[in-house]
Amino acid sequence: MWHYGGYEGDGCEELLGTQKGKTALIFGNAITAHSDWAAVPDRDNSIIFGVNDVGVYLPKIHHWVSLHPDKLEHWIALRKIDAFLWNNFNSHTTRPVTGLTHVWKWLSPSFGLSGYAAMQIAYLMGFDKIILCGCPGDATKRFFDFNGRRECDGFDYQKEGNLEQLTKEMKRVPEFKAKVRSMSGFTKEFFGGIDNG
Secondary structure, rough: OOOEEEEEOOOOHHHHHOOOOOEEEOOOOOOOHHHHHOOOOOOOOOEEEEEEHHOOOOOOOOOEEEOOOOHHHHHHHHHOOOOOOOOOOOOEEEOOOOOEEEEEEEOOOOOOOOHHHHHHHHOOOOOOOOEOOOOOOOOOOOOOOOOOHHHHOOOOOOOOOHHHHHHHHHHHHHHHHHHHEEEEOHHHHHHHHHHHH
C-alpha cells in the first residue's frame, strides 16, 4: 500500500508524482467538451485524458480513464478499429480487467464518477494544472444524449452523494483543489475557470 497526497492505494506506485510541471486536460462526455477544449490556451502542449465513451473519438489521447473497466476494454477495441485514431496510450481503472494498463486498486477515498476519478489520477500523477473540459458535474447532456442527464436517465449529479463527496474531499485536500480548473458548468463555479490562476 502507498500513501501519497492525502490518498492511499495499491498499484500504480510508479506513476505517483511523475508529471510535475505539466498540465492535464480531462476530456469528459458533456456536449460542451469540444467548445471547452477550443477555449483552452496551449492545449497542444498538454497531456490528454479521455473519460469513458469520448475516448473512442478523440484525435489523440495519452491516458484513458473509466470506472467501468469492462466497457473501457470494449471502447479501446472500437478505437483500435480506426488506424487513424489509434495511438499508444495508457488505460486506467480501479478494478482489474485483462488488457488494461493501470489498475489503481484500493484507492481511498475514491470518487464515484469517472471524470472525478480521472481528475484524482491526474492529481496523484503530480500534474501542476488539471483542466476539466466537458466535465461540468451537472445535468448538462452528454454528446450522445438527446436530452440532459436528468431527462435521459434520471441521474442527478447533485443528489447522488457526488457533490457532498467532492466538497468534502476538496476541503480535506486543499492542495488538490488548488490544481483544478474547469471550462464549464458547476465545476467551473466550484473550482474556478482558467482565468482564476
